[in-house]
Amino acid sequence: MKKFLAILLFVFLLGFLAACGGEDNEESQKDSDSNEENTEESSEGSAEGGEWTPEQNIEMVAPAGAGGGWDTTARMAAKVLNEEGIIEESIGVVNKEGAGGAIGWSYIANQEGDPHSLFVSSSPILLVPLSGQSDHGHEDFTPIANVIADxxxxxxxxxxxxxxxxxxxxxxxxxxxxxxxxxxxxxxxxxxxxxxxxxxxxxxxxxxxxxxxxxxxxxxxxxxxxxxxxxxxxxxxxxxxxxxxxxxxxxxxxxxxxxxxxxxxxxxxxxxxxxxxxxNWRGFFGPAGMTDEQVAYYEQKFKELSESDAFAEIRTNYGWNEMYMGSEEYKNFLDEEKENLKGLLEELDLLNE
Amino acid sequence: MGALEGIATGFQVALSLEGIMFVLIGVFVGTFIGMLPGLGPISAIAIMIPITYGMDPTMALVMMAGVYYGAVFGGSTSSILLNAPGISGTVASAFDGYPMAQQGKAGKALAIAAISSFVGGTISVVLLMIFAPMLASVAISFGPPAYFALMLLGLSAIASLSEGSTIKAMISAVVGFMIATIGIDPQTGTARFNFGSANLLDGIDFLVIALGLFAIAEVCYLIMNRAKKSVGSAKEIGSLRLSKDDMKEMSGPVGRQSFLGFILGILPGAGATIASFISYITEKKIAKNPDEFGKGSVKGLAAPEASNNAATSGAFVPLLSLGIPGSGTTAVMLGAFLVLGLQPGPMMMTDRPEVFWGIIASMYIGNIFLLILNLPLIPYIARLLTIPRPMLISLVIMFSFIGVYAISFSVFDLYLLLAFGVLGLLMRMFAFPAPPFILAFILGGMMEQSFRQSMTISGGNISIFFQNNISLVLIILSVLSFIFPIIKTIRTKKKEA
Incomplete structure (x- = not known):
């Protein structure tokens, strides 16, 4: 019996090891929940100082399953940001899969004001809400920076x-x-x-x-x-x-x-x-209600990411093109693009806002 | 570079110290991931991608391939012992594997699964080596009409998957069909039957249904019938030894289904799950005693096990020779190729022969490792069944919940799992067979899509199904396969009269 229990335990541990990517992230997510109060305090404090830096681990959500474009972008960005020391705090990638992104977006929409929760998205964040399959569109989030063009x-x-x-x-x-x-x-x-x-x-x-x-x-x-x-x-x-x-x-x-x-x-x-x-642009967003200092911090970090050699190599391997846009420019671009797409969908009778 | 020379290069890569080490790691991780319900090769490989970044690409891919076929190899264990399929490709292995284990022959069942997997895996790797370049054209020869006809052929066997009432089997299948239509319809982009819930927009995951209908329903059934000593109390593991008769019985199905599984694996979208079902059905159709199926038949276990492993190697044909991923797992592997700076496609065999042949050769060695790794472990793993029943039941429930949560990280799916558990229990109490439900669910979705694709292409003209040779042959076969059992029953009835 003992022998058996030992084996069982072993199998069990391996299971968790296999899922460790996911598990880690779940933990960091819990952290961010429990530290929410701290965050609010400190963001007030830093607002006075004019500059903001993250106080805890950052959660990066890929609103899709493992292995797709969003997931790859999130994992590769997290890896370079940490390994090159651009951001010291550890970045955990979390998959919130489902409904073409809508599940992930509604998850982030619930994190309003939390500057430690970012996510990656591309054109579907404009198209999916237009076809009536998501309650959240890019307007409900803070565009931080675009990094890639396909x-x-x-x-x-x-x-x-x-x-x-x-x-x-x-x-x-x-x-x-x-x-x-x-x-x-x-x-x-x-x-x-x-x-x-x-x-x-x-x-x-x-x-x-x-x-x-x-x-x-x-x-x-x-x-x-x-x-x-x-x-x-x-x-x-x-x-x-x-x-x-x-x-x-x-x-x-x-x-x-x-x-x-x-x-x-x-x-x-x-x-x-x-x-x-x-x-097909691809970039990073945060939840609604981020302060200007927080946006400025991430804008700068993603610019460094975009300009790093390590990320350039990843871009080449995947055939992605460099396309950096800061928060303001990004937002205007998205608004304009959405209007354009809306017209097309309307003509095709696919609009269902 | 000729094929022979290529194979030699491949073995040089795979038999190097590094190669052997990474194959070992891959198949080991794969086996265990496969055993755990829910956790499949897709998530395992996706998580490995950032880790392997910067590694020697051949070695990284050899390891990932090992995880893939290792998981299919190991997935049968939980299907057989717990009726809780480890991965979707091993659902069909539970049909006869679980009854066999319940009869006190768990050791034998695991041995049959391991040997069939090994033979299926090995035959298909040999086929892959010899025919990979030629078979590439098979992979793309199937257009939407041909897929529709193939699914039709699979579905024509629903009646034969049932014991007892054909009507009940049909009802079960129709419900499976209906469940398959839930979610966003790819052809129009409209959401169907999601009741306004975003949770249902993607439809229902196959493993949620399989674990609900099999594992959870079985557990409930065990609890309800706990007074009866005979139910689910397989204290005996039985001998691992296969008798000469067993070997003889296995050899036919394993040989045939290794080939069929490989061919089905090549077709993009078909994959190990569909291959294992179709192989199970085919063997049942041609068996002398089809009544044994579902009650612990050697053939019924050997066929899907040989087939799903063969299909795994088959799935590498379009990936390696065309750069076309035919399944979720190979799609993630394509991503891994890209990160490692390789572009699989028609040019890979000439550009990077050491990668192309290295992966293929490593699969051959990996299959041997899997057999050596698994056979001695069987007595220990099979002792899972000797745990007191209350503990075992709790374990199955726990693994099923962890497994489902690991697929989507969604609590909603856990409720779905329970709902399908209840449905499965009701079906069992009123003698509605579950296999037709599962079969209709996996084939139904693809069948509907390929039918509608064909209709769009032809502008609504149904003759498109008869203009293509492949689909014409498959449709004739489906009609025959549907009519024969009916004629058979009429004849026997006449004789009885």
């Missing part, structure tokens, strides 16, 4: 009849439903909207576009086997296939050509006469 791409099979985006749109102007577009996410989300945005700029009737949503890497598969015609996705998803000559990238959504081998060969839509752009 771009989208439109790709077809290498033997497709369209040589470039203009040709594709010419045909779609005649008959919008002759082309099937495939993306990884549902209508009204990024993959769909970025295509619609360019199609609209080219004069296509966007209400008649056939769009299929294929999760789990189904998008690239469907283009390769000819089930769908155009793959609308992030540029990182198509580089390898393009390099191997399996697919042709009709256009990327950036204003200027991207840097890097293969990447620089992809034409922009702009050089084909379609004056539109789509940036």
């Amino acid at each position: 771009y989208g791409a439109f790709a077809v099979r290498e033997d497709a009849e369209w040589e470039n985006l203009s040709e594709l749109f010419e045909q779609m102007k005649e008959d919008p439903s002759s082309v099937t577009v495939v993306g990884t996410s549902s209508p009204g989300s990024m993959d769909h909207i970025q295509f619609v945005r360019f199609a609209k700029a080219a004069g296509v009737d966007i209400t008649k576009i056939k769009y299929v949503s294929a999760p789990d890497a189904g998008g690239i598969t469907q283009v390769l086997n000819g089930s769908a015609d155009v793959f609308s996705t992030g540029v990182g998803e198509v580089v390898e296939q393009a390099r191997a000559g399996e697919i042709r990238v009709l256009a990327v959504t950036s204003e200027e050509r991207l840097e890097g081998e293969t990447l620089s060969e992809f034409p922009t839509a702009k050089e084909q006469g379609i004056d539109e752009k789509f940036i």
Whole structure:
């Protein structure tokens, strides 16, 4: 019996070890709860001094499961911020997964005024509330800094009849439903909207576009086997296939050509006469009610992060682009972008605020 | 570089001291993570990513791959002993594994699972080595109509998954279907049946349902029937030894399902879970005594175990040769490749042969390690069953709750777990079989999506399913598989009359 109990204990410990990432974070979360009173006191104190520094460990929420873009950004940023000594206090990454981000956002919305709780987000924080699936949008939080930009791409099979985006749109102007577009996410989300945005700029009737949503890497598969015609996705998803000559990238959504081998060969839509752009920005937010000093502190730290060599290396590995925006600029950018997206969704009859 | 030369390079990498060490760490961690209900390879690998940053990429990936197939290997243990599936790929292993353990043959059940897993894993790695580049085209040949037909074929077997009333099996399946529609519909972006709750927007996680319907329901059943000595009191572990007859009985299903599992694993989206179910059904269909299934059949345990491990290697085909992740776990692994500065895709085999072949060769060695690691441990692990029942029941409940919470960190899911536990208990009391429910849930979601994708593509024309060769063949097979059992029953009835 003793022997058995020992084994059981061992299995048990291993289990916790395996979950240690999560467990640690849970602890730091408890810390932040119990220290809330302290925080309030000290933030008053520091407001007088004009400068603010964190008093306890920082919780960084990825409003998604482990392994996705938000999670990776959060984990890599936390790692560099701590390892390079940019922020001394330890940063724990917590996954609050679910409902395309809405679960995580509502969690942060409950931490109002707590300057030790940050989270990472990108375009969905604008799109998800617009489609009525989140009660919280970017207006309910404090934008701190944007750090990364990703771009989208439109790709077809290498033997497709369209040589470039203009040709594709010419045909779609005649008959919008002759082309099937495939993306990884549902209508009204990024993959769909970025295509619609360019199609609209080219004069296509966007209400008649056939769009299929294929999760789990189904998008690239469907283009390769000819089930769908155009793959609308992030540029990182198509580089390898393009390099191997399996697919042709009709256009990327950036204003200027991207840097890097293969990447620089992809034409922009702009050089084909379609004056539109789509940036999948990614940055950090805090809860509502942060003081100016607190925002200034984090703004500075994320700037250091963005400029560090360690983070530059991570950007290269993931194919992310540098795009720093401070709090004020970020907020204006988000407001403007949201108006634009709102118009598109309204036209598609997908608006459900 | 030719394939032979590549394989040689691969073994050089995998058999180096470092390689052996990381394979060992990977499979060891994987086995234990797999055993714990809820904790799966996805979270384990995601947590490893920042740790491995800066490590030699080949070694890091060898280790992560070890965690993946190790978890599938180890996941069967809790399915067999506790009826609490360790990971979703081992749900089907509980169908016959748990009854076998309850009959006092836990040792034998674990041995069958370990050997079937080993053979399935090894055969599939050999297939992966030889055919990886060629099979890449299979992975992408399935369009939405073909997926729909494949799911249809899986579902056509619902009737055969049931014992007793076919009507009850159908009702059970329809409820499973209905549950699968909860959440945001990918084709329109609209939320369905979430009753305004954000908690249901993503639908219900498969493991919540599996642990509820199996583990929690079983525990409740044990408590309700505690007066009866015979229920759930397997004090005997039994011998580990497999008789010659057992080996003979296993060899057919293991051989066949290693191949089928591998092929299903290659298809993006299908994966180990669907493979294990389809293998279980196929074996039941072709068995001489299908009645034994569900009551502790050797074949019924060996088939899903060989298949889910084979599917794991299969999932590496699209990842390594195309850069297309076919499952949640391989998607996270793709992320790991990127962090380590590698880009899996059609060019990887020529650009970085040592990584490509190193991972494949390490899987071969990893499977041997898993067998050596697991077989001697069986007597100790199986003693779990000798714990007094009240303690065992508490342990199962605790592990199930921890497991579910570890998936989503959501308390709401714990209530769902309880709800499905109650549902499972009611189903059991009124003799509604749970397997058709589970099967309809996993196949139903994918079937609906591929049907609607096909409809969008064809502009609503149903003939799209008959224009494609793959889907045409699969649809004919489904119709046959649906009609045959009915004809069979009519014939036997006539004979009886």
